[in-house]
Structure formats: C-alpha cells, structure tokens
Amino acid sequence: VILGNRSLSPFIDWDYGIALQTILLGLTEKGLGACAIASFHQEKVRECVFAAPEFEIAAVVAIGKPIETVIIEDMKDNEVRYWRDAHGRHHVPKRSQEQLIYRLYSK
Numbered sequence: 614v615i616l617g618n619r620s621l622s623p624f625i626d627w628d629y630g631i632a633l634q635t636i637l638l639g640l641t642e643k644g645l646g647a648c649a650i651a652s653f654h655q656e657k658v659r660e661c662v663f664a665a666p667e668f669e670i671a672a673v674v675a676i677g678k679p680i681e682t683v684i685i686e687d688m689k690d691n692e693v694r695y696w697r698d699a700h701g702r703h704h705v706p707k708r709s710q711e712q713l714i715y716r717l718y719s720k
C-alpha cells in the first residue's frame with residue numbers, strides 16, 4: 614500500500630508515480646508478478662494498514678507469483694483489449710517502443 618502526506622510536498626503525485634514504477638520494476642526483477650490498483654475502498658484499506666489520518670492512500674500493489682504465460686503483442690489500431698488463446702496464454706497488446714518514443718530528428 615503506497616501512502617503519502619500531501620501537506621509535506623506539492624510534488625507528491627510525482628513521488629507516487631516514481632514509487633509505484635520502482636516497486637513494480639523491482640518486483641519484476643525478482644521474478645514476482647505485480648498489479649497496480651487505484652480502484653479500492655479508501656477507508657477499508659486505511660483500516661487494514663492502520664494509516665494515521667494525515668496519510669492518503671495513493672495505490673495498492675497486489676504481489677504474487679506469476680502463473681500465467683504472458684505474450685506481448687504489437688498493438689493495432691490502439692486496441693488495448695487482451696485475449697487468451699486455447700492454451701490459456703495471455704496475449705497483451707502494447708505500443709511499440711517506436712510508437713512511444715518521440716524522435717526529434719528522424720533517422
């Protein structure tokens with residue numbers, strides 16, 4: 614659970630992003646699977662982690678041992694929907710590096 618005290622920094626949203634990304638990359642590096650979750654019940658999670666009132670809850674990260682085989686597919690027509698094939702493999706469309714990185718000077 615990622616917590617923060619907004620009164621301490623106007624840049625807290627940047628910090629949340631950096632923390633979340635770092636946690637996800639670190640877990641992946643260790644061979645674990647992780648899923649960022651922003652849709653959760655604030656007060657129930659607050660109770661679970663005994664968070665003091667000055668803290669807001671930014672995100673929850675579900676961590677587990679991956680059991681699925683994930684196959685990254687090139688995204689077509691901005692379609693983000695994933696699918697599973699007959700063997701239960703999880704096909705996940707992603708934008709290519711070429712699409713993501715804006716190049717100032719063409720090659």
Ligand SMILES: Cc1cc2nc3c(=O)[nH]c(=O)nc-3n(C[C@H](O)[C@H](O)[C@H](O)COP(=O)(O)O)c2cc1C
Pocket residue numbers: 648649650651652653672705
């Ligand atoms: C900040 C953030 C919040 C997210 N919140 C949710 C969520 O509340 N519920 C959900 O089903 N997926 C949520 N997702 C999407 C999943 O964490 C995950 O990114 C998605 O299932 C795609 O998996 P992949 O990134 O491993 O390809 C969120 C992603 C991000 C980056």
